[in-house]
Amino acid sequence: MKICFATNNPNKIKEVALLLGGDFQLLGLKDIECNEELREDQSTLEGNAQQKAAYVFENYNIECFADDTGLEVESLNNEPGVFSARYAGPQRSDEDNMALLLERLNSSSSRNARFRTVICAFINNKKHFFEGIVEGEITKEHSGDKGFGYDPIFIPKGYTQTFAQMSTEEKNKISHRSIAVRKLVDFLKTNS
Secondary structure, three states: OEEEEOOOOHHHHHHHHHHHHHHOEEEOOHHHOOOOOOOOOOOOHHHHHHHHHHHHHHHHOOOEEEEEEEEEEHHHOOEEEOOHHHOOOOOOOHHHHHHHHHHHOOOOOOOEEEEEEEEEEEEOOEEEEEEEEEEEEEOOOOOOOOOOOOHHHEEEOOOOOOHHHOOHHHHHHHOHHHHHHHHHHHHHHHHO
């Protein structure tokens, strides 16, 4: 089965392709010649995921899914949340985002946080949602050079390494995105 992941992020495509396995042919936006920057201007992760997936489904007539992920920090009223990718501004810099987050957490005693991914899929002309959550905490400094986004400052609960210190395989066993994608894969295997 061919399915499009509505993203141009090669890191996300690599992560999800490993999770999908050989039963599915995963296509990115470039593969379907979608060169537009998909809008993410909704107020929730669910809204952004649906907005992107609906655009691809309606304009390219292909089974597809899109995700949106937010880092929710408890002591910051769940910031940056839906604004995670552009927390420090429209330049969407991972370094700037992490620096701002660490600065805002500087005097906080609680560093509890969670990553939350929401996937919206359009399969067989119907819309479906899948969610993955991983609890953890924010470190005081960067550790690791793997991964992307906030991975160098997030340690999942029960672990001593940040996501950026883990191999892709290790991260895929426990990450928010992998939890949501496994739910999607289970659904696809029983409904396609």
